[in-house]
Amino acid sequence: MSDPKSAELFARAERVIPGGVNSPVRAFRSVGGKPVFISRAEGPYLYGADGAKYTDYVGSWGPMILGHAHPAIVEAIALAAKNGTSYGAPTELEVVFAEKVISLYPSIEMMRAVSSGTEACMAAVRVARGFTGRDAIVKFEGCYHGHADFLLVKAGSGALTFGVPDSAGVPAATAKGTLTLQYNDMPALKELFAARGGEIAAVIVEPVVGNMGVVPPSTGFLEAIVALCKEHGAVSIFDEVMTGSRVARGGMQERAGIRPDLTCLGKIIGGGMPLAVYGGKRAIMEKIAPLGPVYQAGTLSGNPVAVSAALALLERLDAGVYDKLEHLGARLEAGLAGAAKKHGVDVCVQRVGSMITMFFTKGPVQSFGDAVKSDTRRFGRWHGAMLSRGQYWPPSQYEAAFISAAHDDAIIDATIAAADEALADTLSVV
Numbered sequence: 541m542s543d544p545k546s547a548e549l550f551a552r553a554e555r556v557i558p559g560g561v562n563s564p565v566r567a568f569r570s571v572g573g574k575p576v577f578i579s580r581a582e583g584p585y586l587y588g589a590d591g592a593k594y595t596d597y598v599g600s601w602g603p604m605i606l607g608h609a610h611p612a613i614v615e616a617i618a619l620a621a622k623n624g625t626s627y628g629a630p631t632e633l634e635v636v637f638a639e640k641v642i643s644l645y646p647s648i649e650m651m652r653a654v655s656s657g658t659e660a661c662m663a664a665v666r667v668a669r670g671f672t673g674r675d676a677i678v679k680f681e682g683c684y685h686g687h688a689d690f691l692l693v694k695a696g697s698g699a700l701t702f703g704v705p706d707s708a709g710v711p712a713a714t715a716k717g718t719l720t721l722q723y724n725d726m727p728a729l730k731e732l733f734a735a736r737g738g739e740i741a742a743v744i745v746e747p748v749v750g751n752m753g754v755v756p757p758s759t760g761f762l763e764a765i766v767a768l769c770k771e772h773g774a775v776s777i778f779d780e781v782m783t784g785s786r787v788a789r790g791g792m793q794e795r796a797g798i799r800p801d802l803t804c805l806g807k808i809i810g811g812g813m814p815l816a817v818y819g820g821k822r823a824i825m826e827k828i829a830p831l832g833p834v835y836q837a838g839t840l841s842g843n844p845v846a847v848s849a850a851l852a853l854l855e856r857l858d859a860g861v862y863d864k865l866e867h868l869g870a871r872l873e874a875g876l877a878g879a880a881k882k883h884g885v886d887v888c889v890q891r892v893g894s895m896i897t898m899f900f901t902k903g904p905v906q907s908f909g910d911a912v913k914s915d916t917r918r919f920g921r922w923h924g925a926m927l928s929r930g931q932y933w934p935p936s937q938y939e940a941a942f943i944s945a946a947h948d949d950a951i952i953d954a955t956i957a958a959a960d961e962a963l964a965d966t967l968s969v970v
């Protein structure tokens with residue numbers, strides 16, 4: 541894919557920003573390419589620095605559920621900004637936002653707004669430790685919960701993409717408190733609780749994994765986490781930063797009919813602005829300063845411009861949106877699987893609602909161990925062939941692709957046709 545403007549910008553960027561990007565996965569390193577610099581986006585489309593048009597399946601890694609530059613969201617941001625961009629003082633908007641989030645997520649009795657998913661997960665773990673007086677936490681290999689030191693242990697997303705599940709700079713003493721299991725391994729979870737249940741402060745889980753590619757929970761896995769936490773006095777934390785209002789308006793906990801003790805939200809709930817949430821049981825959340833002894837703070841937490849964008853988005857997430865996303869997701873899933881079958885390529889397409897991954901392995905992919913069997917070289921070739929056909933797929937085998945309500949049948953069918961050709965391309969390259 542020749543895009544001289546992006547190449548020039550990338551060369552400049554690499555001189556002043558590590559890897560030329562402000563977040564590692566954007567660098568296209570795992571697909572062996574160089575990133576396309578984006579100049580603008582609208583609806584289901586991105587426009588490259590050179591003006592090339594792409595159908596977008598990254599959606600800013602999840603937030604753009606209604607498509608890019610939705611007029612109502614743009615207007616809400618503009619109106620809010622006219623009243624000032626940040627006050628560092630409480631506003632009515634934050635109360636309306638908290639009431640809205642609580643109406644969507646019945647497990648959340650009280651919440652705190654922060655500015656990123658990382659902050660939400662970091663704070664949720666801290667308050668779980670403060671509430672229980674225990675230190676150990678449990679996470680699952682391949683799940684990513686942001687870049688707080690104690691969560692960058694066998695993490696997914698960019699960490700997994702670079703084959704560096706454990707990050708440099710994380711003190712061994714810090715990582716020691718984080719116990720990791722294979723996702724969907726219920727016997728191992730039960731065994732761990734039986735052996736060390738009294739030490740465990742919390743279990744944090746992606747209720748549908750997006751950060752090793754899309755891996756759904758096996759039957760009873762999420763229920764087992766919540767039940768074992770309850771039995772042993774630990775806190776269950778659903779990290780719904782990606783799944784929240786993506787797989788259902790009330791997240792995976794609505795789809796599964798489960799109520800975790802704490803929930804982390806970001807991306808969609810923040811309207812695609814720097815806005816995230818952690819919240820849950822009142823007894824736990826009342827441990828947070830200034831009420832209780834667990835400290836957490838943020839200059840821009842609950843920012844009025846970000847909250848205005850979020851409210852404009854959330855009020856548009858009606859049942860019709862999810863019906864359309866399910867229809868488009870099923871269409872794309874069938875099309876991708878059909879194309880792979882036609883070419884005799886071993887792939888496993890896994891989807892929940894409008895988040896989808898085509899693993900280049902036979903599958904099924906139920907854990908980190910399964911995911912890393914994927915042929916990432918062939919994925920990289922396929923990704924490049926898709927990009928050259930104007931299809932902007934996440935630049936990593938270990939990420940979820942996202943469909944927006946701005947996509948339609950014709951756009952999905954064009955993507956399927958491009959995927960078919962791109963698969964054929966990868967057959968000819970040894």
Ligand code: KE4
Pocket residue numbers: 563564565566601656657658659661684685686687697698746750751779780781782806807939
């Ligand atoms: P942020 O700090 O990036 O807002 O959120 C961290 C986070 C927490 N929990 C889950 C389930 C997440 O998916 C994320 C962030 N997701 C990645 C994409 N897999 C963000 C993209 C990036 O790192 O550039």
